[in-house]
Amino acid sequence: MTHPTTSPPQALDPLSETLHAMHMRGTLYCRAELRAPWGIEIPNLGGLMGFMVVTSGRIWFEMEGTDGRWLETGSLTLVPHGLPHQLRSATDTRVVPLHNLPVTQITDHYEILQYGQVGDLTRVTYGVVRFDNQIAQRLIAQLPNAIFHHRWDQETDGWMDSTMRYVSREAASLRPGGETVLTRLADILVIQAIRAWLDTAPDARKGWLAAMRDQKIGRALAYIHQQPELRWSVSTLAEKAALSRSAFSARFTEMVGQSAMTYLTKWRLSLAISLLDETDLSLGEIAMRVGYGSEPAFGRAFKRNFGVPPGYRRRN
Numbered sequence: 001m002t003h004p005t006t007s008p009p010q011a012l013d014p015l016s017e018t019l020h021a022m023h024m025r026g027t028l029y030c031r032a033e034l035r036a037p038w039g040i041e042i043p044n045l046g047g048l049m050g051f052m053v054v055t056s057g058r059i060w061f062e063m064e065g066t067d068g069r070w071l072e073t074g075s076l077t078l079v080p081h082g083l084p085h086q087l088r089s090a091t092d093t094r095v096v097p098l099h100n101l102p103v104t105q106i107t108d109h110y111e112i113l114q115y116g117q118v119g120d121l122t123r124v125t126y127g128v129v130r131f132d133n134q135i136a137q138r139l140i141a142q143l144p145n146a147i148f149h150h151r152w153d154q155e156t157d158g159w160m161d162s163t164m165r166y167v168s169r170e171a172a173s174l175r176p177g178g179e180t181v182l183t184r185l186a187d188i189l190v191i192q193a194i195r196a197w198l199d200t201a202p203d204a205r206k207g208w209l210a211a212m213r214d215q216k217i218g219r220a221l222a223y224i225h226q227q228p229e230l231r232w233s234v235s236t237l238a239e240k241a242a243l244s245r246s247a248f249s250a251r252f253t254e255m256v257g258q259s260a261m262t263y264l265t266k267w268r269l270s271l272a273i274s275l276l277d278e279t280d281l282s283l284g285e286i287a288m289r290v291g292y293g294s295e296p297a298f299g300r301a302f303k304r305n306f307g308v309p310p311g312y313r314r315r316n
Contacts, residue, residue: 014135014222015198015212022136022191024049024129026183029110030103032126036119038088039095045082048130049140051190052077052087053164057122060088066146074164075150078193080143082128089122110182125167127186132278134270135225139194142209147197163188211255216241220252220260228268229291234260264291269305272298276314283310 027048034040034057042050052059052071059071063085071077079085086095104112131137167185198204211217220241224232237260238248252260268290275286287298302310 014218014225015209017222017225018135018139018212019191019195022131022133022139022187022194024131024183024187024190026109026127026129026186028128029182029186030113030126031111032113032115032122032124034089034113034122034124035116036089036122037093038116038122039093040087040101040115041095041097042079042085042087043098044084045079045128048082048128049190050079050082050085050126050128051186051193052124052126053167053189055123055125055164055167057120057124059122059124060091060093061146062086062088063146069148071148072150075148076164076189076193077149078143078147078190079145080140080147081145083145085146087124089116089119127182129183129186129190132274134267134274138208142203142207143194143197144201144203147193149193149196208256211252214251214255216243216248217252217255220248221256224264224267228264228271229289231291232264265301265305268292269302272302272310273313276310286310 054071054073054075054077056073058073060068061071061077062068063079063083068091088095101113101115104114106112131140163185167182167189198209203209205213212221220237223230223237223240234249235245237252238245241248243251249260252263256263258266272286272290275281275289279286281289283298284295287293287295290298292298292301299309299311302308302313306313
């Protein structure tokens with residue numbers, strides 16, 4: 001573990017850094033062609049994010065704790081935490097569980113659903129995606145259960161409409177490389193929707209999100225996120241934030257909801273979990289990358305927080 005230097009992190013706007021780091025992995029894309037009357041119950045997505053682009057027709061959307069609403073043609077809806085929800089052709093249509101409906105599997109990550117009777121046609125592209133980056137996951141955890149965006153103004157955000165049309169086109173044809181194109185297009189749409197929510201929602205001015213925007217505490221968070229391997233203390237973080245030690249401690253705890261050292265520890269260990277799950281690095285290498293001077297020290301901290309040693313986590 002090395003001592004902090006005077007070199008600043010690559011970006012001093014940690015919220016922008018987080019958005020930049022948000023690269024999705026597409027788990028499943030479904031192109032649905034639905035003839036009224038129809039109703040579909042989407043199950044819990046297991047913590048993954050759902051998103052849908054309505055390319056023709058309209059959908060009645062319901063989710064517990066959220067007012068029902070119509071999703072019109074050209075709308076984008078995010079379900080950040082993958083909670084159960086219902087989609088209908090009319091407000092009173094009976095819903096059928098999604099897993100009971102027949103689908104045509106095109107690839108491991110792409111399917112087509114044709115369902116309903118002989119009424120009006122609705123087309124929708126539905127995606128299930130995940131974010132692996134730890135900062136992105138922390139941001140996703142702050143989002144509401146659903147985010148809605150209706151058709152954009154052509155003079156200001158016409159490119160969003162164009163992007164949604166590209167999504168529809170790729171979903172309809174799925175040419176070679178289509179899954180990769182869909183993932184990239186969806187990446188743009190989802191991040192733009194989150195940006196719009198961050199710019200307008202009152203809840204985006206509270207807690208961790210407010211701390212990320214704060215000129216002082218946000219700077220300290222940027223250092224923690226980008227250089228977790230350094231030997232940080234309250235004093236060195238306070239220096240980076242240009243605050244006294246006591247003022248920094250009080251302000252950090254008030255805004256983030258936990259002390260700076262507790263946040264640093266949890267951040268390091270969350271990164272360690274990603275490295276354990278996604279790389280072949282040795283435990284000693286992981287320990288050094290996340291700021292522990294030795295493998296035993298890392299093992300003790302990991303077991304104290306999660307109840308099992310890091311080697312057990314990797315094996316299981």
